[in-house]
Amino acid sequence: MINPQWLHTFAVLVEKGNFTRTAEAIGITQAAVSQHISRLEEEYGTLFLRRPRQLEITPIGENLLTYVKDVECAQKRLQQKLIHDDAEVGDISLITPGSIGLTLFPLLIELQQAFPALNIRHRFAPDSEIVASVLANEHEIGMVTLKPSDPRIHSTHFTEEPLELVVPACHKQNEWVDLQRLGFISHPDGEAMATRLLSRKYPSNPGIQDIPCKGFTNQISLILEPVAKGLGFTVIPQYARKAFERQQDIYVVECGSQVVDTIWLIHRAEWPLSRRAQKAITFLKGKI
Structure with a gap:
């Protein structure tokens, strides 16, 4: 040198x-x-x-x-x-699960419209990839549904997200036999979510494997498309359901006591968040 x-x-x-x-x-x-x-x-x-x-x-x-x-x-x-850590200028990098991400994305656009000098980078990913990305400093902020135990990660409660049983608007009779007749629209977390929620709604049911699978997609924004067209039912997080545009074409079945996932906000524990990241978090919490 x-x-x-x-x-x-x-x-x-x-x-x-x-x-x-x-x-x-x-x-x-x-x-x-x-x-x-x-x-x-x-x-x-x-x-x-x-x-x-x-x-x-x-x-x-x-x-x-x-x-x-x-x-x-x-x-x-x-x-x-x-x-010069400016709260209104510079990069904000965020990585989240798809469900909460569908809700956050338009809010992040709103934030950038208010402060055009911000450069917001938002990616959807599963929990394991989110934690790895934060640890590798690829994204400053992450959100996960399972609180990490790694001491290098600082976790705080961000929000909660109930699971919902969603059926076509024209199928509101939803006994177990009705779900069997309708069929299941699955996704990467579909069976696990359905098992948790349906066991609460139908305590004596034989399990989601007893219901025929009528479709599958790994794109969370598309899961409700076949449901809205009457091709099956699904179980998804509430934020994903709320992000769907055609609410009139779907129906949320009342399942009694909720099955709720906690969304954890994570970042590297060794150093503080930038003022830009803090501003974004405060803004998002005020909108959720």
Whole structure:
């Protein structure tokens, strides 16, 4: 690595054009200035042509000067990121499950419309990928349904999300035999969610495996499409159901006491959230 002091001496010498004035500006001896330049020239080649009363920078010197300016710019950008943590300017990175994500996405757009200098990056993913992404510093904020036990992760309660039994609007008679006749629209968490909720609604039921599967999709925004068209029923989180546009085409069956998942907000425990992230969280909590 190049000695930063040598580079600083070189840049001042280019500006002053004289070894004596450079030594005075930096507060070192003229011999020290010459030594710094000599060390750089040993490494890279001739930086100046020495003429009487004049120094002429060489192409090698020009390239080195460009490098020095790039380093100075990089240092300024780093300083701005580390010191000037602006709540209304910069990047916000968030990774969430699809269900809560469907609700958050339009809210994040609303936040960015209010503060156009924010750059919001939002990704949908399963819990395991969310935790891995936060640990790898790929996303500053995450949300998960299972609270992580990893000590590197700080978790706080964000909201709660009940599971819902959703059927076509035209099928409101929902005894177990009605569900068998209708069929199940599944998704990656479908069987697990259905087992938890249906055991509460129908305590003596033989299990979701007793109901024919009429469809499957891994796109949470599409799960209710076949339900709305009368092709089956499903069990999904409430936020996913609320994000569906055609509420008139579906019906939520009352299941008695709710089966509720907690949504946990997570971030790296070793350092605080940026002011931008804090602003986003406060905004979202006020809208949920």
